[in-house]
Amino acid sequence: MQAVFRRQIALLIVAFLLPLCTDVAYVIGLSFNAYYNYTTAMFSISGMLLSWVLFRYRFLDLIPTARDMVIENMEDALILLDTKDRIVDINPAAMRITGINQQDIGRSIGDFPQHALAHIMDELKHDEVQVRTEKMLLADGSERMYDIHLTSIKERKQFVTGTILTLHDSTDRIRLITELNYLAGHDELTGVYNRRQLFKQGTLSLKVATDHAGQPFSLCIFDIDGFKTINDTYGHDAGDHTLVSIINQIERQLKPQEILGRVGGDEFLVLMPSTSLDEAVGRAEVFKSSISSLEYALLGSGIALSASFGVSSTQQCSTSPSFNTVLAMADAALYQAKTLGRNQVATARM
Structure with a gap:
């Protein structure tokens, strides 16, 4: 475990144990003043320590920031759609591949027929295995092969609230498989x-x-x-x-x-x-x-x-x-x- 995480855990433990230990010491007679319970004061100190730890180590925004960094920098294209197949979010890789940009958020995926993504999605929704490989014409005019994967976003009660469309570049893998199959025969x-x-x-x-x-x-x-x-x-x-x-x-x-x-x-x-x-x-x-x-x-x-x-x-x-x-x-x-x-x-x- 990295030192920074050990330090965070240690500070959190101290913050939680301060009022508890103070109260236990008062109950068993080990307090500095038998007539005064310092537990209330320790809760205040504990609260200040917790606040300092939360803001010092950015506990409130670290996970969202990490998630955003991963999505923004991932090589796979990712398009988030709502239940009506309207674009809710799109990462930079998907923009490079499809030519769709941030200004297109809110538009239907069917508004971009050059990629046939809407047609592919309709077919994937009826397939047991929601993944297929397709040749796509990129925004720069080149052609690449992509594994297109469809994932439903569901709430706890299994209600579908949206769809994640993922495109993974499989050109090199397919080329290698083709070459190996050729050499095998x-x-x-x-x-x-x-x-x-x-x-x-x-x-x-x-x-x-x-x-x-x-x-x-x-x-x-x-x-x-x-x-x-x-x-x-x-x-x-x-x-x-x-x-x-x-x-x-x-x-x-x-x-x-x-x-x-x-x-x-x-x-x-x-x-x-x-x-x-x-x-x-x-x-x-x-x-x-x-x-x-x-x-x-x-x-x-x-x-x-x-x-x-x-x-x-x-x-x-x-x-x-x-x-x-x-x-x-x-x-x-x-x-x-x-x-x-x-x-x-x-x-x-x-």
Whole structure:
């Protein structure tokens, strides 16, 4: 406890104990004068001491002043409304955000439609959880995201006497959450889906194909031929640049329904919903030619770039396969392509 508070408490205790102790001393015969009770005089001294303490330490205005300082300096915007949604008070943060000022006190919050606060309040009043996140156009023309919270002011008998509208800037939090969600499902280097998200999308796409009888689903898996040599000879930065350039080239060739992702290392997978085995082989040939065209543009030293492709399809299965089954078939086809001398497109043998 701070010394100033200890001093305040000590003085208050002294002020209250003076008349009490004086009266007790008189009753038990310890008074200076057995014929005179000094308690009345002590009450006067106690009153003067209490008055001095109250004014010396500003007990009467300290709490209101502290409350005003907190509200005036808080970063969150706060608008106090009466039962008819008229503005009763507003703090500086709310003025900066909304452009509403002290001269607008007494006006309805609905008089400021540019912020849609009245509409948001109407919706919040009917929600079980009276908070929502909205994008708002600020007075300076910029846009920020705000958590808007509605709190009813109630008397002891639960009568609503007003409303507190609080706006908390959540722009940075939402941006961070968005970035984390993106990183959770995407490869940091190439920007395509990572293995986890790719397999999730693949399982979902296969289920859609299964639910629509007769709709094929194909996979095209590929890796870069001799990629380890590129890393060892030119360094990992050159290897990363090679992967990014190849994936950018492949992405330009993708059809709208095709999904590209990184399985790991230099191995990538293309999901091909509504694509037959023959069509998937044709698409793999397009990808292969596209990668080969990058050979000198990337490394500038005569090293040819190529990739090997493995293709599989649900059309090769007699029963409804799982995603892992179709993927294992594509992996086997990729191994065949490598065995055939690389820079090849192979299909799974059944």
